[in-house]
Amino acid sequence: DQQVKQNSPSLSVQEGRISILNCDYTNSMFDYFLWYKKYPAEGPTFLISISSIKDKNEDGRFTVFLNKSAKHLSLHIVPSQPGDSAVYFCAASARGAQKLVFGQGTRLTINP
Amino acid sequence: DSGVTQTPKHLITATGQRVTLRCSPRSGDLSVYWYQQSLDQGLQFLIQYYNGEERAKGNILERFSAQQFPDLHSELNLSSLELGDSALYFCASSVSGNTDTQYFGPGTRLTVL
Numbered sequence: 001d002q003q004v005k006q007n008s009p010s011l012s013v014q015e016g017r018i019s020i021l022n023c024d025y026t027n028s029m030f031d032y033f034l035w036y037k038k039y040p041a042e043g044p045t046f047l048i049s050i051s052s053i054k055d056k057n058e059d060g061r062f063t064v065f066l067n068k069s070a071k072h073l074s075l076h077i078v079p080s081q082p083g084d085s086a087v088y089f090c091a092a093s094a095r096g097a098q099k100l101v102f103g104q105g106t107r108l109t110i111n112p
Numbered sequence: 113d114s115g116v117t118q119t120p121k122h123l124i125t126a127t128g129q130r131v132t133l134r135c136s137p138r139s140g141d142l143s144v145y146w147y148q149q150s151l152d153q154g155l156q157f158l159i160q161y162y163n164g165e166e167r168a169k170g171n172i173l174e175r176f177s178a179q180q181f182p183d184l185h186s187e188l189n190l191s192s193l194e195l196g197d198s199a200l201y202f203c204a205s206s207v208s209g210n211t212d213t214q215y216f217g218p219g220t221r222l223t224v225l
Contacts, residue, residue, distance in 0.1 A: 034213065041218075042218055042219070043114065043118075043216035043218045044155070044202070045114065046114075046213055046214075046216075089154065091155075098145070098160050098162075098167060098210060099145065099157040099168055099170055100204075101157070102155040103154060104153075105154060
């Protein structure tokens with residue numbers, strides 16, 4: 001039962017352009033969503049989060065959008081930089097349940 | 113650097129053996145979580161401790177156990193190891209154990225031969 005899905009295993013973007021990573025979820029009890037970035041041989045690094053009471057949260061080059069009716073969230077990175085090349089995981093948690101449910105990840109490659 | 117430390121970084125052992133993975137949370141964090149990432153898999157939640165008490169359990173095998181000590185560090189014990197237990201094991205910590213951001217350690221790569 002894949003409650004959080006990242007349907008694109010990989011994404012390739014030109015340096016300086018916008019990267020858009022997508023995530024869908026099925027559990028309507030999820031109320032907190034996070035994006036993590038992971039380099040090989042390292043742990044996931046927290047990037048940005050959003051609560052279900054918001055539809056947008058911005059932090060520098062990173063913006064997360066939440067569409068509750070579509071059960072969809074996206075991470076926008078602009079402008080994309082070579083150091084952004086990594087695997088990106090979206091994760092969700094439900095009120096009262098502390099565990100994070102992760103998607104399978106999307107490998108982002110930024111081409112110079 | 114997330115502030116979460118895990119030891120050892122790598123562990124190679126044989127089937128049937130037992131190992132202990134250690135995690136120290138960020139200063140001030142009361143909650144510790146353990147996750148497993150197998151090859152080509154996402155991160156799977158195993159177990160959570162909050163201030164020394166087990167708070168939530170996920171897909172953790174009976175051969176696995178964990179505890180959180182008074183100084184808040186945590187250990188994950190894996191016994192009767194099988195080849196399929198080879199994976200990355202991550203520890204994360206958060207302030208309260210409720211809906212808040214979890215910060216991850218660098219992981220322990222376990223290889224069972």
